[in-house]
Amino acid sequence: MTSNAEAAEILRTVADLLDVLGEKFKPEAYRRAARSIESLTEGLGAVAARDELRTIPGVGEAIAEKLQEYLKTGTIPYYERLKHEVPPGLIELMRLPGLGPKTARRFWVELGIQGPNELRDAIAAGRLNGLKGFGDKKIEQIRTALGVAAAGSPSARRPIEEAYPIARSLVAGLRKGADLDHVEVAGSFRRCRETVGDLDILVTSQDPTRVFDVFTALPLVAEVKMRGGTKETVLLQGGLQVDLRVVKPEEFGSALVYFTGSKDHNIRLRSLAQDQGLKVNEYGVFRGEKRVAGATEGDVYSSLGLTWIPPELREDRGEIDEAAHGKLPSLVQERDLVGDLHVHIPPDARPDRIDPLVADARKRHLQYLGVVVAGQGADGSVWVLPEPTRARIGAVRDSAMRLLRAVEVGPGPTPQPLASVEFDYRIVRPTSLVPDLSEGAKATGCGALVAHVGSSAAHEASALAPWMEVARTLRAGVEVGPGPERLDSISGHQARESGLRLHIPTGVGAPADDPTRDIALGFARRAAASGRDVVNAQPLGRLSIGGGEPVRSPRSRPSGPRKERPGKRPPA
């Protein structure tokens, strides 16, 4: 079984091996290709089948050939050969913090060291003492790194929903303690990647020292790793690393561009600037000595002849060309969301639970709300909201708000105990490994609107394909957002490319600081979704549930059936 993630990992290891061997530019070329492959929205096999491997950024003749080998055999002969040339322990060494390929290579060549254990022994035996470039501090730093590595590496990337409350708390703490003009969390957090490796916080202030002091004193901060004139790096309780940078107001835009990234986006911006005789760095855009932009992101992009690029798109997937030609998609925004078709309340909720929900929805300017009134748990057990609660949902008559009733079931026929429950549409929750479409939607005559797709293996196109097929057949929207039962942005991209629409949870009924809505919006935007691509950005009259008639709001006139895009009809 081959996968994009595995292919990328092999290429990355090839890069490391070449690094240790002292190669100059090849390693970066392999890493570039690895990053591209990781951010593909489909399987390598599919790209190869179309003979389009070389259209992947950073993949040329040589790497394309190696990828073919990988797809055929599961490995790459060149990689196997390199592994025999370099002791495997060296890769571990160069991945230790503070060590790199140069140092690992020196240990190997000058001291015959082949891995962490031998390095530990060498330090204990004093063999590093007197080695050029290794003072006491350096040796101590290496000793620490070795100790941390032995204790396991806690610093893996973590899901963005874990980072959200942390980021909010840090920003609030900074604002409270220091006199700041701007604060922004940049990095992959701002691009709304599914996972973040660290947090990059950017502030403007006249008094960096004061900012660092305040920051260091925050309760979440466990340890200061590094502190310079403009930059401080800390470790939080729990091991998350945070970089805090203080810049001048006139530099804020360029710094924000620079630290929001991604790396490949930045590299492309810089080379674009070079072509125009300009230089871009975190301090601004310069023509010679003269600063031509820097205060805002808009200035920076426009000085390069580009329209402003939303952070979620800054991955070097063609967005810079699109910005140059004014062809960036118009991404879905918070204000586009006019409804929510997937709202849960507890299975034993009483009728008085409904009105506050409606009030909250109205506050968020929603026009309709789909409440799940009955469903199947993950274990197959069936639940139904108490009758008075269902009655209350049916009874709410509000000129500005329409309530809909959903049942949440598997892709097969509706289970018997739910057959008598009145509902408006189904939410399909995949309950078995392979969906059975033989009966599916037609069994009830009422199709589904929202597919509830588990994404544990979502990065693998092949694992997701059957569920996409279910959604296509049911003409269902698929839900994006954080958590294991929703699609991440890459899968959302796949969904969109197969003509499916997305559903974005709005967090209605959830606490105000619940990040689900923001993250889901971010994922949809990363998938380049516009309002048209989002089910719950459609007004009620345009909503067709289960491929049937549009839903009519109580006071609105009936509208015609929604026009289908060609080629998107479900199989007969």
Place this chain on the structure above:
DNA sequence: GCCGTTTTCGGCCCGACTGTTTTCAGTCG
């Protein structure tokens, strides 16, 4: 190894910080 409205060879993003240095190499993001 990749890549090109200055191309098929000759470049390859750029600056902060650290630790070792009397001017810089390595690492990191």
